[in-house]
Amino acid sequence: KYKRQYFMPPVVTTDWVKKEYIEKAPIWCSVDLRDGNQALIEPMSLEEKLEFFQMLVDIGFKEIEVGFPAASETEYNFMRALIERNMIPDDVTVQVLTQAREHIIKKTFEAVKGAKHAVIHLYNSTSVAQREQVFKKSKEEIMKIAVDGAKLLDELAKEVDGNFSFEYSPESFSGTEMDYALDVCNAVLDVWKPTKDNKVIINLPSTVENAMPHVFATQIEYMHKNLKYRDAVTISVHPHNDRGCGVATAELSVLAGADRIEGTLFGNGERTGNVDIVTLAMNMLSHGVDPKLDFSNLNEISKVYERLTRMKVGPRQPYAGDLVFTAFSGSHQDAIAKGMACRAAGKTDEWTVPYIPIDPVDIGRTYDSDVIRINSQSGKGGVSYILKQNFGLDLPDKMKEEVGYTVKHVSDKEHKELSPDWVYQIFEDKYIND
Ligand code: KIV
Ligand code: ZN
Numbered sequence: 001k002y003k004r005q006y007f008m009p010p011v012v013t014t015d016w017v018k019k020e021y022i023e024k025a026p027i028w029c030s031v032d033l034r035d036g037n038q039a040l041i042e043p044m045s046l047e048e049k050l051e052f053f054q055m056l057v058d059i060g061f062k063e064i065e066v067g068f069p070a071a072s073e074t075e076y077n078f079m080r081a082l083i084e085r086n087m088i089p090d091d092v093t094v095q096v097l098t099q100a101r102e103h104i105i106k107k108t109f110e111a112v113k114g115a116k117h118a119v120i121h122l123y124n125s126t127s128v129a130q131r132e133q134v135f136k137k138s139k140e141e142i143m144k145i146a147v148d149g150a151k152l153l154d155e156l157a158k159e160v161d162g163n164f165s166f167e168y169s170p171e172s173f174s175g176t177e178m179d180y181a182l183d184v185c186n187a188v189l190d191v192w193k194p195t196k197d198n199k200v201i202i203n204l205p206s207t208v209e210n211a212m213p214h215v216f217a218t219q220i221e222y223m224h225k226n227l228k229y230r231d232a233v234t235i236s237v238h239p240h241n242d243r244g245c246g247v248a249t250a251e252l253s254v255l256a257g258a259d260r261i262e263g264t265l266f267g268n269g270e271r272t273g274n275v276d277i278v279t280l281a282m283n284m285l286s287h288g289v290d291p292k293l294d295f296s297n298l299n300e301i302s303k304v305y306e307r308l309t310r311m312k313v314g315p316r317q318p319y320a321g322d323l324v325f326t327a328f329s330g331s332h333q334d335a336i337a338k339g340m341a342c343r344a345a346g347k348t349d350e351w352t353v354p355y356i357p358i359d360p361v362d363i364g365r366t367y368d369s370d371v372i373r374i375n376s377q378s379g380k381g382g383v384s385y386i387l388k389q390n391f392g393l394d395l396p397d398k399m400k401e402e403v404g405y406t407v408k409h410v411s412d413k414e415h416k417e418l419s420p421d422w423v424y425q426i427f428e429d430k431y432i433n434d
Contacts, residue, residue: 005129006211009178009222016255017214022284025262025292027234028277029063030056033078033098036268041259043079048308049078055304058090060293065095065121065262069103069111081110088116095119095167100149109160119201120157121167122149126184127175127207133286143184146170150191166192167201169238171276176208178222186228194232202227205238206249207269213245217252224257239275241267246275247318251283253292266313266320267303282319286358295319297364325360325370328417329378330404333372335398337385340367374423376412380404383423390420394426406430 033052037043044052049067056064066082067075079096082088094115100106100122103142112118124135124145128287129140150168157164168188170181185202188403194200204223206216220237227233235259239249250261263269267276278298281291300319302313327333332355339353351359360370367388372382380400387393387403395403407426418426 004210005127005175006215007175007177007219008215011217012218013221016217016252016257019255021287021289022251022254024291025284025290026254026258026279027063027236028061028281028303029065029095029236029260029262029278029292030061030264031065031238031262031274032056032264034065034067035262035274036264036272036309037215038071039268039270039273042309042310043072043074044149044308045133046078049074050081050172051304052308053082053087054262055301057089058296060300061121062091063093063095063260064095066096067159068338070107076111077320078109083112083114090116093117093119095121097121097123098149100124100145102152105149105152105156109156112164113161115162117163117165119165119167119170121201121203122146122188123169123171123203124149124172125207126181127172128177129175130172139180140258143187147187147191150188154191158324163270165200167203167236168192169205170204171205172207174210174219175208178219181219182223182226184225187231189227189229194229196232199232199234201234201236201260202262203238204238204258205240205262205267206240206246209245209249213248213252216249216255216394220253220258221256225270234259236262240299241268241272241275244272246273246398247279247283250275251278265301266311266317268305268309268311276318277318279318281356282363285362296362299365319363325356325365326373327355327371327382328373328375329377330382333379333385336371337381340385341426368420374407374411374418374420375416376408378404378408380409383407386420386423387427391424403427403431 012048056191067078069076081179082094088094096108096112098105098120108120110412125141154167170176170184173181185412190201204220222233235258237248237250263275263277265278267273281293281295284291285351300321306313315319315321327336336353341421342348343353353386372385374382374386383404384395387395
């Protein structure tokens with residue numbers, strides 16, 4: 001019943017598999033205000049978009065896709081507000097999406113008139129499924145849509161007041177024959193004739209994630225090795241997450257040659273979302289590489305995100321979820337408590353605490369309320385840790401096991417998590433007041 005809808009490139013190497021980790025932050029582009037916003041039950045209002053934009057700037061995004069101005073009045077007015085209220089810092093580039101249709105391109109340029117620097121992002125769909133079922137056009141006709149759009153962008157950029165550069169996306173790239181995708185991108189590049197001083201972006205989406213991450217990465221490698229004007233082209237990827245592999249796809253794509261990643265905070269976006277930039281950035285940090293984005297205040301960022309998008313950050317969302325640094329189980333608590341003790345004793349500078357991938361403090365979490373929490377699964381290590389950390393009680397080794405069982409038993413009976421105060425109360429009732 002299911003056909004595999006992706007295309008392997010004609011030549012595949014495994015060169016990039018030998019790279020172990022991403023050594024340098026890619027160029028990040030947030031598409032929260034466009035792909036993320038268009039997937040919301042209730043898209044953000046103008047004021048909400050302004051607040052979200054400011055948060056993205058504060059996190060450190062230098063490239064932000066702000067919308068599809070020809071698609072709605074709010075999107076258009078938002079772009080105008082950013083320009084007219086002078087809200088775009090000099091080192092930030094805004095980007096707007098347009099289909100390759102004349103009236104839409106013209107309206108898009110009206111929206112960005114006067115921008116100090118904006119990227120006009122042109123797209124049309126190229127996959128077999130879209131060509132045959134949606135557009136009912138031949139390969140040549142689809143290529144002509146892209147080339148005509150590219151020419152119109154070139155003309156209008158010269159006529160309209162402002163400083164513009166270009167991006168092209170063959171939408172549904174991963175479902176397109178690779179030699180044809182390459183021809184379409186090269187034809188667009190022949191119109192724009194980029195130079196090192198006037199670069200363009202070729203953005204390669206897994207519009208619907210339809211292949212395993214290494215397959216998409218080989219597609220990126222093929223484009224990286226065969227695109228014309230390569231030195232003047234920024235290769236961007238735009239992974240979606242339909243198979244749940246968006247993060248792996250983005251990481252392997254960078255190893256295979258991509259320079260830039262389009263994604264969103266917490267993976268908001270169409271269907272299962274766009275790739276989650278928070279996870280990508282924190283994965284880099286856990287390898288000791290500066291991602292050049294500041295998530296030291298991740299709790300606050302999640303709260304603002306939840307308020308503005310009306311979406312939820314799940315409790316097991318990597319790095320951001322309420323429970324992702326928490327251990328309830330006895331053996332994990334014991335190992336963490338011992339790791340923390342080694343750290344406190346100055347035995348290691350680098351973060352190597354078992355079971356916790358990064359230092360929670362780096363993203364604004366605390367050890368006390370986030371890491372060791374007590375329920376019926378907990379053990380002596382966790383209970384002693386709570387009594388020591390919160391109440392300065394250093395239990396003798398011989399007592400730890402018994403106190404652990406006493407506390408655990410209460411949680412088992414009550415079917416409840418026990419707060420540190422409750423743990424202390426149990427200890428006090430049995431060992432001090434008794
Ligand atoms: O997912 C996609 O293909 C897109 C394009 C418009 C870049 O969002
Ligand atoms: Zn998308």
